[in-house]
Amino acid sequence: MSSFSVWLFLAIYSSVYWSQQVYAAKILAVTLPMYSHVAESNAVAVELMKRGHQVTFYFPDYFDSNKCAPNMRTIRYGHDTMSTAQSQIERITKLASGGKTSNLNLLQGTRKAFCTQLVNDTKALEKLRHEQFDFAIIDYLFFLKCYLLVPYNLSIPFAGISTSISQLDAGQPIATSVTPFFMTSYTPNMAFHERVINTIIHVTSHIVFDLIIESYDYSKIAPGLSWKNLQELSKQAEIYLENSDIVLSYPKPSMPNLIQVGGLTVKPPKPLPKNIQKFFDEAEHGVIIVSFGSTFKFNENLKNIFMSVFQKLNQRIFWKADEEKEIGNVLITKWLPQNDALAHPNTKLIIYHCGNNGMFESLYHGVPLICVPQAADQFMNSRKLDYLKIGRFFYHDDLSPVKLQECIHDVLGDPKYTANIKHLSEIYRSRPETGAERAASAIEHVIKYGGKHLNLNQVDLSTFQLLAVDVWFTIFLLLIVFIKILICIFVFCKRFVQSKTKVKQN
Incomplete structure (x- = not known):
């Protein structure tokens, strides 16, 4: 190679390198300190870092981020309220796991625990201001709008990310006749009375939730901000990244600023550890994976029901729980490489709580599900199994050995469940970009150009205008x-x- 060619190559490389550095952004991620939520934002963060951006997570002191992603850059808050908040969260999740509290009480308690420590730590906010971030990724939850106060305080643009974006909060059009409210268990095939109830819930939800869910003093983080303006902060997002996909989600109208990025945690499988690989390889009749997440725990009575049924099955059971033991065909372990285990050809079924990330992992690998929903969007996710014919579900109150055994035999014995989810898996995997890549590209777009051209002025409409209540009235x-x-x-x-x-x- 001539010296001129070498210098030309170096010049081009240098220009590309420095152009990347010039446009590299400092991005702040504020997310609910729970594994499933952090996993979503972290998938986007990893993709952004691949593209040369710097991402910093804002976490409470007690949260062990190493369980989500080792060596993650973090800034901590909540030093003075750490023990109080942690004990309160543990109490709430314990009550919810035992079915001893309502969804509303769960929301109230969660909001108080997370928001109080966030808005009171002014020293941590000073650290954020010193960093001079360019952009923020905010875990958007309709009942945790206090997270939106962070980019408001820093005066930086932000993107909202969530498993389910409230269309009214995001200024999106909505068709209540076919779009179920995300906290209901309705499907698009609603009866007349369900459409009436669904419309009423859509109209009143914002008012009701903001009035009855316990508030907090946010004057330290946003002095001068009125309560009404706090409710409108969500509409100031440049874009909304929804961890959903048309393959698994119900069709709905949306503006260009709402982007579906479903399957953020889905990835090609890694090799299983040798002992787990052997357990799966030697399963003559296949393996059933059992996992109910890291937050909610089953009581002993429910565990005994599951164990009594599992020991009668020909399949092997790989069960994630709080102990390590092997009983007959059941292997109980504290650690479950769920995505990798779902990819094994001997995996026949997963029994799950229907969290969003696990549903996408099951979809990606074409494994049917049986769901026992526990809270939040898990109830709607469960109904999707029936709607799409990719599995079965039942509630805690209906759980019995007979019901569980009947569901397992139905899903394993009827080929339609496996055939349907494998067909949907093929559609999902045909996409040219992953969810994380779509999310990162959208964020880069609005960092460079802003997001006003994506909104079509819909965000200026009130809830009643978006629902055409004023027109029909x-x-x-x-x-x-x-x-x-x-x-x-x-x-x-x-x-x-x-x-x-x-x-x-x-």
């Missing part, structure tokens, strides 16, 4: 006025005819 009033005018004309004409008749008779 006006039409209803006009209809009443029109009917009243017709009645008046009819009465007038009747009286006129009667008077004429009387005159003639006289």
Whole structure:
């Protein structure tokens, strides 16, 4: 190679390298300190870091981020409230696991625990300001809008990320006749009374949730911000990244600023550890994976029901729990490489709580599911199994050895479940980009160009305008006025005819 060619190559390489450095952004990620939520944001962060950006996570002191992603760059908050918040969260999740609290109480307690420590740590906020971030990725939850106060305080643009974006919060159009509210168990095939209830919930949810869920003092982090303006902060996001996909989600109208990036945690499998690989390889009748996440725990009664059924099956059971032991065909372990285990050809079924990430991993590897939902969006996710014919579900209250055994035999014995999910898996895997790549590309786009051109001014409409409540109310009033005018004309004409008749008779 000539010296000129060498210098030309170095010049091109240098220009590309420095151009990447110039446009590299400092990005802050604020996420709910729970494994499933952090895993979503971390998948996007990893992709952004591959592209030369720097990503920093903002976590409470007690949260062990090494369980999610080792060597993650973090800034910590909540030093003075760490033990109180942690004990409160443990108490809430224990009650929820035993079915001893409602979803509303769960939301109230979670909001108080997470928001109080976030908004009161002004020293940690000073650290954030000193970093001079360019952009933020905020875990968007309709009942945890306090996270939106961080980019507001730093005066930086942000993207909202969540498993389910509230369309009204995000200023999206909505068709209540076919779009179920995300905390219901409805499907698009709603009966008349369900459509009525669904519409009422959509209209009233924002008002009700903001009024009855316990508030917090956010004056330290956002002095001068009114309560009403706090509710509108979500509409200021440049884009919304929803960890959903049309393959698994119900169709719905949306604006270009809402981007589906479903399957953020899905990835090609890695080799299993030798002992687990052997357990799967030697399973003559296949393996059933059992996992109910890292937050909610089953009580002893429910565990005994599952164990009594599992020991009667021909399949081997690989069960993630809080202990390490092997009983007959059941291997219980504290650690489960779920994505890698689902990829094994002998995996026949997963029994799961229907968390969003696990559903996408099952979809990716074409494994049918049986779900026992516990909280939040898991109830809607469970109904999707019936809607798509890719599995079965039942609730805690319906759990019995007979019910569990019947569901397992049905899913394993009827080939439609496996055939349907493998077909959907093929569609899902045909995409040219992964969910994380789509998310990173969208973030880079709005960092460079902003997101106003994606909104189409829909974010300026109120909840009632988005739902056309004002339009239908006006039409209803006009209809009443029109009917009243017709009645008046009819009465007038009747009286006129009667008077004429009387005159003639006289």
